[in-house]
Amino acid sequence: MMQVRTAIACMLSMVSAAAQVGRNKQSNETPTFQSTTQLVNETVTVKDKDGKPVTGLTARDFTLTEDGAVQEIRFFEHQQLEESPAQAPIPESQRPTLLPRLTRTQIAPEAVGEVKYRDRRLLALYFDLTAMPLPDQLRAYEAAKKFIRTQMTAADLVAVMAFQSGSVQVLQDFTPDRAQLLSVIETMIVGEDEYAPVDETAKADSGAAFGQNDSEFNIFFTDRQLSALQTAAVMLGRLNEKKSLIYFASGLRLNGTNNQAQLHATINAAIRAGVSFWPVDARGLVAQAPMGDATRGSPGGRSMYTGEAAGAVSASLQRSQDTLWTLGADTGGKALLDYNDLSQGIVEAQKATSSYYILGYYTTNQNPDGKFRKIQITLANGLKATLEYRKGYFAKKEFTRFSTAGKERQLEDALMLGDPVTDLTIAMEIGYFQLNRAEYFVPVAVKIPGSELALARRRGAGRTLIDFLGEVRDEFGTTVTNVRDKVDIKLTGATVAELARRPIEYDTGFTLLPGRYKIKFLARDSVTGRMGTFEMPFYVPNLNKEIQRTAISSVVLSSQRTDLREALYNAKDKGQQAMLANPLVLDGQKLIPSVTRVFSRSKDLYVYLQAYQQGEDAAQPFQAYVTMYRGQAKALETAPVVAAEAIANRLRTVPVRFSVPLTELAPGEYVCQVTVVDAARRKTAYWRAPVMVIP
Numbered sequence: 001m002m003q004v005r006t007a008i009a010c011m012l013s014m015v016s017a018a019a020q021v022g023r024n025k026q027s028n029e030t031p032t033f034q035s036t037t038q039l040v041n042e043t044v045t046v047k048d049k050d051g052k053p054v055t056g057l058t059a060r061d062f063t064l065t066e067d068g069a070v071q072e073i074r075f076f077e078h079q080q081l082e083e084s085p086a087q088a089p090i091p092e093s094q095r096p097t098l099l100p101r102l103t104r105t106q107i108a109p110e111a112v113g114e115v116k117y118r119d120r121r122l123l124a125l126y127f128d129l130t131a132m133p134l135p136d137q138l139r140a141y142e143a144a145k146k147f148i149r150t151q152m153t154a155a156d157l158v159a160v161m162a163f164q165s166g167s168v169q170v171l172q173d174f175t176p177d178r179a180q181l182l183s184v185i186e187t188m189i190v191g192e193d194e195y196a197p198v199d200e201t202a203k204a205d206s207g208a209a210f211g212q213n214d215s216e217f218n219i220f221f222t223d224r225q226l227s228a229l230q231t232a233a234v235m236l237g238r239l240n241e242k243k244s245l246i247y248f249a250s251g252l253r254l255n256g257t258n259n260q261a262q263l264h265a266t267i268n269a270a271i272r273a274g275v276s277f278w279p280v281d282a283r284g285l286v287a288q289a290p291m292g293d294a295t296r297g298s299p300g301g302r303s304m305y306t307g308e309a310a311g312a313v314s315a316s317l318q319r320s321q322d323t324l325w326t327l328g329a330d331t332g333g334k335a336l337l338d339y340n341d342l343s344q345g346i347v348e349a350q351k352a353t354s355s356y357y358i359l360g361y362y363t364t365n366q367n368p369d370g371k372f373r374k375i376q377i378t379l380a381n382g383l384k385a386t387l388e389y390r391k392g393y394f395a396k397k398e399f400t401r402f403s404t405a406g407k408e409r410q411l412e413d414a415l416m417l418g419d420p421v422t423d424l425t426i427a428m429e430i431g432y433f434q435l436n437r438a439e440y441f442v443p444v445a446v447k448i449p450g451s452e453l454a455l456a457r458r459r460g461a462g463r464t465l466i467d468f469l470g471e472v473r474d475e476f477g478t479t480v481t482n483v484r485d486k487v488d489i490k491l492t493g494a495t496v497a498e499l500a501r502r503p504i505e506y507d508t509g510f511t512l513l514p515g516r517y518k519i520k521f522l523a524r525d526s527v528t529g530r531m532g533t534f535e536m537p538f539y540v541p542n543l544n545k546e547i548q549r550t551a552i553s554s555v556v557l558s559s560q561r562t563d564l565r566e567a568l569y570n571a572k573d574k575g576q577q578a579m580l581a582n583p584l585v586l587d588g589q590k591l592i593p594s595v596t597r598v599f600s601r602s603k604d605l606y607v608y609l610q611a612y613q614q615g616e617d618a619a620q621p622f623q624a625y626v627t628m629y630r631g632q633a634k635a636l637e638t639a640p641v642v643a644a645e646a647i648a649n650r651l652r653t654v655p656v657r658f659s660v661p662l663t664e665l666a667p668g669e670y671v672c673q674v675t676v677v678d679a680a681r682r683k684t685a686y687w688r689a690p691v692m693v694i695p
Contacts, residue, residue, distance in 0.1 A: 038363050038396075040066075041075070043242040043274055044377055045356045045388040053355035054385050055080065061383060065376045066363055075360030079241065080119050081155050081353065089150040090178060105170040107159065109238035117241050120157045121353050122174055123346065124245045126232055127188070129164040131225055131249040136282035140248040141185055143280070143342030148181050151347055160184050161235075161245075163228040170235065223262045223425065225252060229277070229327070230266040230422075237273025242356055244333065244349040245270075247279045248342070251320030252327075261420035261520070261535035263323065267330045268394050268418075276333040276352075279324035280345035285338050332390070368396050370417045394418060414522050414531055415469055421522075424452055424532025429595040430519065431554035432540045433583045433610055434651055435511065440540050443509040443584060444470075445593040446521060448532070450502050453525060464489040465526035468506070475516040483508055505592060509582060514542035543612060550622070550678045550685035552656075553610040556584065557672065557691065559603040560592040583610065586657075598692045601667065604659040609687075611643070611654045611676055619646030620680035624656045628691075629671040636665060640677075665693050 042064070046054040059076040110116045125144050132140065144160075152158065157174040158181055172184045229247065236243045270277060321337050328335040334352070336345035365373065374392040379385060394417075414421055426448050433441045453464050466489070471482040487506070506523075520535040543551040584591040591608055599605055611622045621644035628636040638660055647653040656676065674687045 038366065039075070039360055040071075040363050040393070041240050041274065042359045042361075042375065042377065042389050043356050044359060045354060046379075047354075047386045047388075049384075049386075055355060057357065057379075057383075059359070061380055062357075062359060063378045063380050064359060064361060066361075066365065066373050068374075069364055071361040071364065073359050073361050075358070077115050077118075077240075077358040079115075079356050079358065081121055081355050082119070083354075084154045086151050086153055087178070090148075090182070092149065105173055107170055107235045107238055108173055110240055115240055115358065117157055117174065117239070119155065120174075120176075120241070121153075121155050121350065122157050122159070122236075122239065122241055122243045123349060124159040124161055124174075124232070124236060124243060125346070126229075126245050126247050127160075127162045128225055128228070128247065128249040129162055131252060132282050133250060136250045139284060139342055140280070140282045141188065143248075143346070144185050145182060146343040147346045148178050148185070151343065151350070152178060153350070156350065161232055162188065163225065163232075166224075168228050168231045168235070223422075223427075225249070226262045226266045227422070227425075230262075230269045233266070233270040233273045233275045236275050237269075240274075240358060240360070242353060243273070243275045244353060245275050245277050246346050246349055247277055247324075247327070248282050249279065249324065250282050252279075252323040260537070261533040262422045263326070264418070264535075265420050265422040265533075267327065270331045271390055272393050274390075275331065276349075277327040277331045278333040278345055278349040279328050279335040280342050281321060281324060281335070281337045281339075282342060284340040284342065332388075365395070370395055370413070372418050412469070414533070415471065415520065420533035420535065421531045422533055424523070424525075424530060425449055426521070426523070426532050426534040427595045428519075428521065428534050428536060429593050430536075430538045431556060431593075432512075433553045434543050434551075434612055434653070436649070436651065437544055437614070438513060439511050440514065441509055441583060442512050442538075442540060443507065443582060443593075444519070444521075445595050446506045446523075446534065447503045447595040448523075450504050453504075466506075466523060467526055468521060468523040470508075470519065470521040472510060472512070472517050472519050475518075480512065480517065481510050483510075505595070507582075507584075507590075507592075512540055514540050516540075544614065548683070550676050550681075550683040551612040551614070552676055552685045552687070553583075553612075555607065555609045555674050555687045555689075556591060557594050557597055557599075557689070558591050558606040558608070559594060559599050561589045561606065562592055563589060583655075584608070586655075597672075597689060598694060599662060600694055601662045601665060602695075604661050605672075606657070606659050607674060608655070608657045609674065609676070611656055611678070611685075613646075613652040613654070613678070613681075614650070616652050619644070619652040619654055620678065622654055622656060623677045623679065624658070625675055626658070626660050627673045627675065628660075628665065629673065630666075630668065635670060636660070662693055667693050667695050669693075 044062070046057065048054050055078070057078070059073045062073060064071045064073060108116070127137070127140055129137065148158065154176070157176055158172075159170065159174045160172040160181065162169050162171060171188070172181060175181065229245075232245060236245065321335070324335045324337065327333070334348060336342070336348065339345075359377070363373070372392055372394050375390065377387055377389055379387070426446060428447075429445045431443050433443070435441050453466075466487045467485075468487075469482070469484050472480045474480050485508070489504075516537065516539050518535065518537045520533065522531060522533055524531045582590075584593070591606060605626075607626055609624075611624075613619055621642050623640045623642055625640045626636075626638045627634060638658070641656070641658040643654050643656040645654065647655070670691050670693060672689055672691045676685045676687075678684070
């Protein structure tokens with residue numbers, strides 16, 4: 001396999017916590033020795049053969065090992081949750097007294113070894129207002145009020161959290177006060193979380209390698225929602241008791257711009273914090289007609305009769321629920337899907353938490369290597385019972401200052417971590433373009449907000465140093481190819497200001513055979529040592545087997561073309577020839593993929609793809625056009641563009657490129673559809689993706 005590298009501007013950074021223990025040794029001073037210990041808490045549910053909680057056990061009745069090494073139980077507590085009935089219902093006619101709304105309340109922490117909420121059940125209601133339309137928000141609020149009014153027991157303590165305006169807000173700490181909780185729910189204004197307005201000054205594009213305003217990372221980016229969930233789990237991790245987070249959302253779908261590493265990091269953070277996720281699909285029971293309801297027109301085409309269109313509708317709904325199911329199953333919770341009584345999701349979390357034991361120990365393995373520690377808990381003295389507990393955790397990873405060789409080892413270690421470092425926001429787009437009958441060029445575009453980069457001042461100029469490491473593995477886990485790069489980005493006074501609010505990109509590429517792969521990228525800001533990770537699966541199809549439809553490459557959407565000589569970072573001699581082989585380089589201009597697919601009305605939308613006519617003596621012209629849908633209505637459709645100029649190869653490759661003015665479109669969410677028609681062979685191809693138009 002050949003690796004092709006075309007770096008045009010760069011960024012991918014990673015955040016990593018760095019801990020340094022310093023010692024000053026002087027002849028007249030007494031040496032100071034420092035050590036650290038880590039307290040690990042385990043919540044254990046013990047049930048007999050009838051499924052009833054077993055009480056009366058002591059620390060001596062448990063044996064706990066970590067990676068096979070016996071650990072001394074230093075902290076022991078039994079949480080006795082009485083199966084008390086629901087409290088007297090609060091009539092719906094009794095309206096709660098609206099109290100002044102609290103913002104940014106904090107979850108009150110506990111000291112090490114302290115049990116603040118003894119014999120209480122902790123339920124956190126978490127509303128993801130960025131992932132729910134207004135009707136779903138209303139249903140979620142009503143479900144919460146129903147539970148508080150009629151189903152909350154004396155053992156329950158409820159907190160209210162919301163993800164809105166780009167941050168996680170604790171609206172109410174854990175409390176048994178039902179009137180207070182109802183007041184908080186009532187004062188949550190439906191629809192208040194709108195997209196942040198875009199700074200008009202961000203329209204100027206004075207930096208060749210800069211994209212649009214950093215606000216594009218808040219749109220179509222599931223990483224933000226998963227990162228917010230991780231933040232909520234860390235907040236709840238301040239408490240030693242068992243916690244349940246009921247997550248209200250309208251599905252959560254991972255797509256090409258989303259980071260699988262962030263999903264893993266969120267789940268691992270919840271496990272470490274002792275938090276179980278209980279996702280609730282606020283859409284309730286969804287009944288969809290196979291071809292869509294009467295609010296949308298017929299999709300037309302062959303897919304109507306083959307079942308492909310109906311399958312796509314069903315698959316889209318299922319994918320939006322798969323992530324919710326994963327969050328619940330991997331953290332000890334359960335997702336409530338396709339059910340109209342949303343309060344049942346809270347009740348299931350309530351019933352799942354019965355009496356349990358808290359076992360705390362100081363791990364004997366103090367090595368901060370970030371590796372998984374396997375935990376096994378058994379009952380001593382021949383006691384027979386069923387134990388439920390977390391089976392292990394990822395240790396913390398500390399990255400300190402290293403020598404040159406140590407820094408390389410740092411990146412390699414981070415690449416192998418099962419608990420990814422995801423403190424830096426990263427977006428990635430992967431495409432494919434057929435080179436010959438066997439090989440495909442796979443361009444990789446990575447984008448991060450420039451505001452997350454550190455600048456080191458050298459001789460009066462700004463400079464950002466980035467190290468990154470990446471690898472591609474096939475479906476069998478074998479490393480197919482990798483990339484290692486070090487980029488020194490020099491910035492002038494003008495571009496330093498732009499970097500504070502605009503993202504920059506790094507581009508590279510690989511040559512691969514058709515198949516399924518997984519890519520993992522690591523980046524490190526060498527100035528601060530902060531690191532980030534991006535991981536996602538991708539698929540390179542075999543276009544030689546495409547018979548029914550026109551064979552086309554992936555479609556690249558962009559709003560920016562850059563002269564190679566003006567790029568923020570240019571690959572030097574070793575990459576110039578490879579850059580010329582990149583299909584995105586045309587006539588000395590580099591097409592910068594959008595990645596986040598957020599476009600300004602003040603700029604044209606550039607569309608580029610390749611169409612293939614293998615086995616033909618001569619290439620026939622293609623016709624292509626773009627359609628923008630707003631909901632179910634057609635908002636824009638371009639005139640057909642005829643592409644007839646073919647590349648001299650056996651594939652009869654015909655590049656298709658055109659620009660689309662967006663000035664007539666109102667800001668908002670659209671679906672962009674690209675249609676390619678091969679009239680000579682009576683074949684078509686369609687490509688669709690969500691996009692966002694901003695002022």
